[in-house]
Amino acid sequence: MVHAPASKESDPAATGGEPPQPRVADPLPLGIAGFAMTTFVLSVFNAGLWGGLEAIPAVFGLAIFYGGVAQFAAGMWEFVNKNTFGAAAFSSFGAFWLSFWFLETQVELPPDIADTATAVYLLGWAIFTAYMTIAALRVTVAVFIVFVLLTVTFVLLVFGFFYSSDPIVHVGGYVGIATAVAAWYTAFAGVTNATFKKTVLPVGPLG
Numbered sequence: 001m002v003h004a005p006a007s008k009e010s011d012p013a014a015t016g017g018e019p020p021q022p023r024v025a026d027p028l029p030l031g032i033a034g035f036a037m038t039t040f041v042l043s044v045f046n047a048g049l050w051g052g053l054e055a056i057p058a059v060f061g062l063a064i065f066y067g068g069v070a071q072f073a074a075g076m077w078e079f080v081n082k083n084t085f086g087a088a089a090f091s092s093f094g095a096f097w098l099s100f101w102f103l104e105t106q107v108e109l110p111p112d113i114a115d116t117a118t119a120v121y122l123l124g125w126a127i128f129t130a131y132m133t134i135a136a137l138r139v140t141v142a143v144f145i146v147f148v149l150l151t152v153t154f155v156l157l158v159f160g161f162f163y164s165s166d167p168i169v170h171v172g173g174y175v176g177i178a179t180a181v182a183a184w185y186t187a188f189a190g191v192t193n194a195t196f197k198k199t200v201l202p203v204g205p206l207g
Contacts, residue, residue, distance in 0.1 A: 024077050025194070026190060027073075028074070028086060028186075030074045031075065031086070031090035031094075032183050032186050035090075036180045036183035037062060038059060038062040038063055038097055039067070039179055040181075041058065042056065043180060048170050049173075053169075056104065060104065060105065063101040064098065071097065074086075075091030078090055092128060115162065122158045122161065123154075123158045129147060137206055140206055142182065142186040146186060149182055153176040156168055188201060189203050
């Protein structure tokens, strides 16, 4: 088998014995912060704290630009960094927020099937999040907690919409708020530790 010569970027000898550096800055703080804020605002409405479900259109701007475009871009940069987990997670959830905006604004479902259709839509995301939670066992404790809480959030919302139960949707909203707080901490830790170039806020490496 013929091997291509190693590039200077990947050859430790060419960099003074130092391991190769990522090609871009860590996209995790951006991606997970976009996810956190958008999840927080939507979950506040799902929980019925301010405005209730009728206030959900207020989240659409975040769903497009921050949870959607910015998070999807973070996923693309994770591809550049050869981080399979981050690429799959951020790209997928960026697409989730864009598809959420599309579903809520561009699709008119008959009222008698709207809740069931939404439940099936959320079920698909619950399945994706559940198997990503298993993969998160090799990332960090902070990321794992985010995915556990998000899986619970999706499952509660699936049941809430399937049974047209506002109380269950409200509980899903509260768990969603907890998910956003955990995600914000993870983003805070990522950007703070990178800026100070030392561990200021622990995330508990698992890999």
